[in-house]
Amino acid sequence: MDTFISSLILSCSVTATLFYGWRILNWLWFTPRNMEKRLRQQGFRGNPYRFFYGDLRESSMTRKEARSKPMVFSHDIVPRVIPSFHKALQNYGENCFVWFGPKPAVLVLVPEIIREIMSKNYVFQKPGSPFTRLLAGGLASLERDEWAKHRRLINPAFHAEKLKHMVPAFHLSCGEMLSKWDEIVGSNEGCREVDVWPYLQTMTSDVISRTAFGGSYEQARKMSELQKEQAKHIMEAHRSVRIPGYRFLPTRFNRRMKETKSEIESILLGMIKERLKAMEEETYSNDLLGVLLESNFKENGNNGLGMSVEEVIEECKLFYFAGHESTASLLVWTMILLSKHGDWQARARQEVLQAFGTAKPSFQELNHLKIVSMILHEAMRLYPPVAVLARTHHEECKLGTVSLPAGVQLVLPAILLHRDPRIWGHDATEFKPERFSEGVEKAVQGQAAYFPFGWGPRICIGQKFAMLEAKIAMAMILQRFSFRLSSSYSHAPHPVITLQPQYGAHLMLTKTIEFQK
Ligand code: HEM
Numbered sequence: 001m002d003t004f005i006s007s008l009i010l011s012c013s014v015t016a017t018l019f020y021g022w023r024i025l026n027w028l029w030f031t032p033r034n035m036e037k038r039l040r041q042q043g044f045r046g047n048p049y050r051f052f053y054g055d056l057r058e059s060s061m062t063r064k065e066a067r068s069k070p071m072v073f074s075h076d077i078v079p080r081v082i083p084s085f086h087k088a089l090q091n092y093g094e095n096c097f098v099w100f101g102p103k104p105a106v107l108v109l110v111p112e113i114i115r116e117i118m119s120k121n122y123v124f125q126k127p128g129s130p131f132t133r134l135l136a137g138g139l140a141s142l143e144r145d146e147w148a149k150h151r152r153l154i155n156p157a158f159h160a161e162k163l164k165h166m167v168p169a170f171h172l173s174c175g176e177m178l179s180k181w182d183e184i185v186g187s188n189e190g191c192r193e194v195d196v197w198p199y200l201q202t203m204t205s206d207v208i209s210r211t212a213f214g215g216s217y218e219q220a221r222k223m224s225e226l227q228k229e230q231a232k233h234i235m236e237a238h239r240s241v242r243i244p245g246y247r248f249l250p251t252r253f254n255r256r257m258k259e260t261k262s263e264i265e266s267i268l269l270g271m272i273k274e275r276l277k278a279m280e281e282e283t284y285s286n287d288l289l290g291v292l293l294e295s296n297f298k299e300n301g302n303n304g305l306g307m308s309v310e311e312v313i314e315e316c317k318l319f320y321f322a323g324h325e326s327t328a329s330l331l332v333w334t335m336i337l338l339s340k341h342g343d344w345q346a347r348a349r350q351e352v353l354q355a356f357g358t359a360k361p362s363f364q365e366l367n368h369l370k371i372v373s374m375i376l377h378e379a380m381r382l383y384p385p386v387a388v389l390a391r392t393h394h395e396e397c398k399l400g401t402v403s404l405p406a407g408v409q410l411v412l413p414a415i416l417l418h419r420d421p422r423i424w425g426h427d428a429t430e431f432k433p434e435r436f437s438e439g440v441e442k443a444v445q446g447q448a449a450y451f452p453f454g455w456g457p458r459i460c461i462g463q464k465f466a467m468l469e470a471k472i473a474m475a476m477i478l479q480r481f482s483f484r485l486s487s488s489y490s491h492a493p494h495p496v497i498t499l500q501p502q503y504g505a506h507l508m509l510t511k512t513i514e515f516q517k
Pocket of ligand 1: 126139140141151318319320322323324326327330385386389390451452453454455457458459460461462463465466
């Protein structure tokens with residue numbers, strides 16, 4: 001009997017080892033080799049697959065080298081921001097792929113194909129990563145019907161009617177930042193150097209704290225610090241090969257990520273409980289959390305199919321994560337560009353002073369800021385806060401004339417499409433806001449070649465919020481200060497999820513005549 005049990009255990013172990021061994025070998029060798037063969041047959045070119053790492057080691061070295069020093073000031077930033085893709089394009093031409101570990105990622109540079117990928121969101125899904133979900137799950141990482149349900153429930157929070165109520169929070173947060181700059185510059189005609197980048201980050205983070213969580217501002221600020229820390233961890237994790245199950249190992253890094261996640265969630269849970277209690281007494285608020293809970297409450301009342309508290313927590317984390325760094329990125333590159341292009345800065349200031357004088361920018365009048373809008377679009381064209389989008393598909397699919405095996409990643413590089421001379425002309429890498437003088441559609445002639453906020457059904461839900469915030473902030477900054485680059489400014493666009501200035505944004509600020517005391 002003993003011998004029978006021993007041989008049964010032995011044969012089970014052998015079978016399990018063979019089964020999992022085969023699956024691992026398949027994942028790390030046969031599937032990538034098969035995908036490579038299929039891609040090459042379709043005319044794609046790239047490095048041959050290297051076991052386990054693919055191009056990761058080489059990409060890491062290329063990235064380190066590209067970002068080891070600042071660059072000469074120019075808008076030709078592709079080699080610094082996406083060095084691995086840049087290298088692949090140089091070596092292999094437009095039909096190229098790069099290995100993310102055992103997965104090939106194909107670059108998509110044709111606007112019609114980009115439109116097709118972005119509009120068929122049930123077929124082409126976000127690649128997703130368990131690490132990213134530690135930062136924020138919710139809408140951005142949901143798919144298909146779950147995504148559609150959440151999008152429908154969250155949409156009301158971003159209606160123009162609701163955004164109107166958020167304008168005072170924008171004024172307040174931006175006003176606080178400007179008061180700090182006022183103190184540094186002093187009350188005379190003097191000129192002082194300020195690294196505006198951390199101030200803009202704090203300002204956009206405060207805006208989300210106030211507009212999303214209203215009364216719970218202090219707790220929200222604490223959460224923002226934790227989210228920042230988590231974002232850094234995520235970037236580190238993304239740069240290494242993803243070994244299935246690795247995130248469950250109790251390494252120091254994994255433990256810290258999980259602790260941060262729990263801390264964030266407990267703060268949010270506290271805020272949500274307070275709100276739910278207030279709602280029982282029919283007290284509703286107009287901040288994002290309030291509107292979201294109200295919309296969810298109605299859905300629960302109608303069919304009981306609203307979101308759970310855990311799902312609401314994920315959506316709040318996402319507002320935070322998606323909402324502030326991207327807008328700070330837009331603002332900082334706009335300020336840097338206007339520092340370099342004093343003529344456009346002067347034109348924008350004149351427009352703002354004509355519309356508002358020295359008064360706070362009002363919601364209704366913001367639509368009249370045509371020059372400021374053109375400048376913001378041109379800033380996002382040259383320095384898209386989200387430089388690259390990605391999609392994947394779980395079944396074999398046809399795209400244009402090629403058919404792609406399941407599991408290939410599709411890289412949609414906004415940063416490349418935004419400076420393609422076939423679309424934007426020979427001066428594509430120059431700062432020329434006049435491109436947008438007749439609107440975005442006209443500038444791209446209807447092509448999917450400009451997508452700082454994404455495209456199609458999954459387009460950024462916070463787009464109007466972000467543009468409103470950016471216009472108010474730029475108007476208030478222009479009213480109060482003129483600025484130029486400091487000699488200590490180093491040009492170094494650097495993607496940390498969003499496109500950031502690696503060494504800050506050192507500008508020389510002077511108070512405008514209107515604000516000199
Ligand atoms: C200048 C500022 C912003 C930029 C450039 C930006 C950019 C983007 C992009 C490119 C996407 C699509 C990603 C993809 O398709 O893979 C996206 C999605 C999203 N953004 Fe933004 N965003 C900005 C501001 C905001 C703000 C202020 C919020 C919220 C307060 C927000 C919330 C979201 C959410 C929830 C999604 C996911 C939408 C979905 O999957 O249905 N974003 N954003």
